Amino acid sequence: MKRLNRRDFGVAVAAAILLPVTTARADDTNLEIHIDNFTFQPAELSIKVGTTVTWTNRDDIPHTVVSAGKFRSKTLDTDDKFTFTFTNAGDYKYFCSLHPHMTGMIKVE
Amino acid sequence: MSGHDHGDDGVNRRKVLECMTWAGTGVLWTITGGVPRSLGIIDSAKAATAATPGMTFLQISDSHVGFDKPANPNALGTLEEAVNKINAMPVKPSFMIHTGDITHLSKASEFDNADRIISQSKLDVHYVPGEHDFLDEEVKFYRERYGRGTKGAGWYSFDAGGVHFVGLVNVVDLKGGGLGNLGAEQLAWLEDDLRGKSKSTPVVLFAHIPLWTVYPQWGWGTEDGGRALEYVKGFGSVTVLNGHIHQVMQKVEGNVTFHTARSTAFPQPAPGAAASPGPMKVEDAKLRSMLGVASINFKQNEQRLAIIDTPLQG
Numbered sequence A: 001m002k003r004l005n006r007r008d009f010g011v012a013v014a015a016a017i018l019l020p021v022t023t024a025r026a027d028d029t030n031l032e033i034h035i036d037n038f039t040f041q042p043a044e045l046s047i048k049v050g051t052t053v054t055w056t057n058r059d060d061i062p063h064t065v066v067s068a069g070k071f072r073s074k075t076l077d078t079d080d081k082f083t084f085t086f087t088n089a090g091d092y093k094y095f096c097s098l099h100p101h102m103t104g105m106i107k108v109e
Numbered sequence B: 001m002s003g004h005d006h007g008d009d010g011v012n013r014r015k016v017l018e019c020m021t022w023a024g025t026g027v028l029w030t031i032t033g034g035v036p037r038s039l040g041i042i043d044s045a046k047a048a049t050a051a052t053p054g055m056t057f058l059q060i061s062d063s064h065v066g067f068d069k070p071a072n073p074n075a076l077g078t079l080e081e082a083v084n085k086i087n088a089m090p091v092k093p094s095f096m097i098h099t100g101d102i103t104h105l106s107k108a109s110e111f112d113n114a115d116r117i118i119s120q121s122k123l124d125v126h127y128v129p130g131e132h133d134f135l136d137e138e139v140k141f142y143r144e145r146y147g148r149g150t151k152g153a154g155w156y157s158f159d160a161g162g163v164h165f166v167g168l169v170n171v172v173d174l175k176g177g178g179l180g181n182l183g184a185e186q187l188a189w190l191e192d193d194l195r196g197k198s199k200s201t202p203v204v205l206f207a208h209i210p211l212w213t214v215y216p217q218w219g220w221g222t223e224d225g226g227r228a229l230e231y232v233k234g235f236g237s238v239t240v241l242n243g244h245i246h247q248v249m250q251k252v253e254g255n256v257t258f259h260t261a262r263s264t265a266f267p268q269p270a271p272g273a274a275a276s277p278g279p280m281k282v283e284d285a286k287l288r289s290m291l292g293v294a295s296i297n298f299k300q301n302e303q304r305l306a307i308i309d310t311p312l313q314g
Helices: A002-021 B013-024 B042-051 B075-087 B108-121 B141-146 B184-194 B225-232 B284-290
Strands: A030-036 A039-041 A044-047 A052-057 A081-085 A090-095 A103-108 B027-032 B035-041 B056-060 B095-098 B125-127 B156-160 B163-167 B203-207 B238-242 B250-253 B256-260 B292-297 B306-311
Touching: A030 A044, B056 B075, B075 B108, B095 B108, B108 B141, B125 B163, B163 B184, B184 B225, B203 B225
Parallel strands: A030 A052, A044 A103, B056 B095, B095 B125, B163 B203, B203 B238, B238 B256
Antiparallel strands: A030 A039, A052 A081, A090 A103, B027 B035, B027 B056, B035 B292, B156 B163, B250 B256, B292 B306
């Protein structure tokens, strides 16, 4: 019973946090970026606070997703994923630390 | 006629691996009159080796042990084929350099496997790391195996056959939007390392990513590579060797010659020839026309390199 209560509590908290910003489409809280041909697609994304973004590496070469001081994925082999939830507004420039010419940007408002 | 049977059923797996081996053997170098000179890849170099006295050394690169995707499902196997060719050489090279990406994912098992195969050459091997060798969390596997006696992230120098060799690391502290990077500490060390050396001493710089700008759109260059090249400008003979781009390219700039090496694992496209620099997947039957042999003949004071490209199938 104790476990169930805690889970319910968690769901309630998550709902309370998410509700104010879920005025747009429901899937806006979960967005995906694919790594294809050494590029982040889409390379630029505007999201709302509380959105979770998942990067998937679809190349045969490993990549990383790194935003200096903000987040850093482990090395993503083919089909590996990295997920980050943006809880603060701001511009998040990020890149692949193995192939630094690969860059992307998340605008959080 | 090539002497090979290429029926409609395509090239079988064994022949594909044969091609991969051709693509990925090593480059043999000799020191003639104190100047490094390429004798081409091992097979074409065999005859030349027998006739050429003096020190020879070998370069292999981009073994990517652990890579198992369709472009080459057995990167360890093609590395072993390359080492077998090295062992079959009539004259044993003095040593070997490996210009990085020994492994694909920096796993301990990948380093173990690479070491087991490369050590069969029974040659001293001087390594520099590629970005694929620094993927473990603490970046310790490469350093524990190959970093003994090196500075910083793994740079060092040594002398052999009257030539000053410098192994550089340009795969750490990469900045978003940038290229390969040597960094201030390494550049200061390099300047110091070269200070006091006679300008007539031939210098060989080797690193993983090209020190010259090959194709910045794919990150094929080193942000501060020009600084390193400044330090060697006054020397009479400078040879710069690297891997990373999995294909042969040369350039001459004054007394500096640049050479890139093939991979022992998989080919990569020519700059801009594909959507990305990723592994080039080709049909088995097409592979022979896309892989080949390049022999390079370089003599000091000649402005042009003689490059002979020989595809395996016309």
